[in-house]
Amino acid sequence: MRPLWNLKDADVALHAPEDSATVLRRLNLRIDEGEFVAVVGRNGSGKSTLLRALGGFAQVTGGEIAVDGEMIRGVRAVFQNPDAQIVGETVFEDVSFGLENMAVPPGDMPGLVRDALAMVGLNVRGDEPAEHLSGGQKQLLCMAGAIVTGTRILLLDEPTAMLDPASKSALQRVAKRLHENGTTIVWATQAMDEVGLAGRVIALRDGEVAFDGTPERFMYGDGGEAPSSPCLSLGFRHPYAVEVAHRLLAAGLPLRERPVLDEQLLKVVPALCR
Numbered sequence: 136m137r138p139l140w141n142l143k144d145a146d147v148a149l150h151a152p153e154d155s156a157t158v159l160r161r162l163n164l165r166i167d168e169g170e171f172v173a174v175v176g177r178n179g180s181g182k183s184t185l186l187r188a189l190g191g192f193a194q195v196t197g198g199e200i201a202v203d204g205e206m207i208r209g210v211r212a213v214f215q216n217p218d219a220q221i222v223g224e225t226v227f228e229d230v231s232f233g234l235e236n237m238a239v240p241p242g243d244m245p246g247l248v249r250d251a252l253a254m255v256g257l258n259v260r261g262d263e264p265a266e267h268l269s270g271g272q273k274q275l276l277c278m279a280g281a282i283v284t285g286t287r288i289l290l291l292d293e294p295t296a297m298l299d300p301a302s303k304s305a306l307q308r309v310a311k312r313l314h315e316n317g318t319t320i321v322w323a324t325q326a327m328d329e330v331g332l333a334g335r336v337i338a339l340r341d342g343e344v345a346f347d348g349t350p351e352r353f354m355y356g357d358g359g360e361a362p363s364s365p366c367l368s369l370g371f372r373h374p375y376a377v378e379v380a381h382r383l384l385a386a387g388l389p390l391r392e393r394p395v396l397d398e399q400l401l402k403v404v405p406a407l408c409r
């Protein structure tokens with residue numbers, strides 16, 4: 136696969152080297168086109184800084200970061216604080232901002248904006264002032280503004296943090312669909328129940344990579360039977376499906392798969408009864 140980012144011994148600081156301490160140290164990571172990567176870690180571990188570095192918004196102060204410049208040009212990011220990203224006065228103005236930059240004909244914009252709003256499940260009028268939206272609705276608005284451009288690379292920083300369960304599921308489905316259509320997604324999260332959406336987990340601890348592997352290995356470790364895992368070592372709890380599976384394994388039941396998502400657990404358990 137085509138590498139989009141290749142970090143070699145990269146140190147990353149938030150601002151110019153002279154006024155900011157290094158946040159990420161000696162990162163060695165390669166992320167390829169088409170990957171869906173979950174970036175996890177406790178508060179302050181450096182998830183947002185990594186996304187900023189990938190988006191070109193943070194300083195690489197040591198080592199190197201090689202990027203596929205042509206692909207990266209279209210990258211779209213949704214960061215944690217939606218208020219800092221909303222640029223339009225109304226919903227329509229905000230979502231269409233990226234289209235204006237791409238010189239999309241004005242006549243095409245209403246349909247594209249409508250589709251993006253429907254896709255993220257934000258049911259508000261186009262002329263609604265953006266400042267009237269709730270925190271979660273603003274998060275969905277930013278997501279609509281990111282996907283309306285048809286971007287092939289999405290950087291999402293805890294995009295479901297402010298969402299109710301239905302909106303959270305809807306946004307996860309959107310990400311899944313975009314990924315199936317080839318979009319590269321880097322998704323920072325603290326919600327262990329969404330780690331299984333990704334094909335790869337990068338866990339950060341104190342600015343360093345503490346784990347890089349599949350969601351299954353993150354939740355079950357290398358042995359699979361013991362109730363310990365990189366997930367627990369990093370201070371997180373197993374999501375429901377993993378907790379149940381660990382208990383079934385501890386009870387001696389022969390699970391053929393290692394579920395990470397609830398829907399995977401729902402397939403594994405009936406197989407035990409056959």
Ligand SMILES: Nc1ncnc2c1ncn2[C@@H]1O[C@H](COP(=O)(O)OP(=O)(O)OP(=O)(O)O)[C@@H](O)[C@H]1O
Pocket residue numbers: 149158176177178179180181182183184185
């Ligand atoms: N604007 C800033 N100025 C100075 N230090 C900052 C700034 N933003 C973040 N930091 C520091 O950089 C480190 C990493 O922060 P970062 O936001 O990348 O972590 P995070 O894993 O995304 O955290 P969270 O889960 O709380 O969002 C922390 O030690 C934090 O204090």
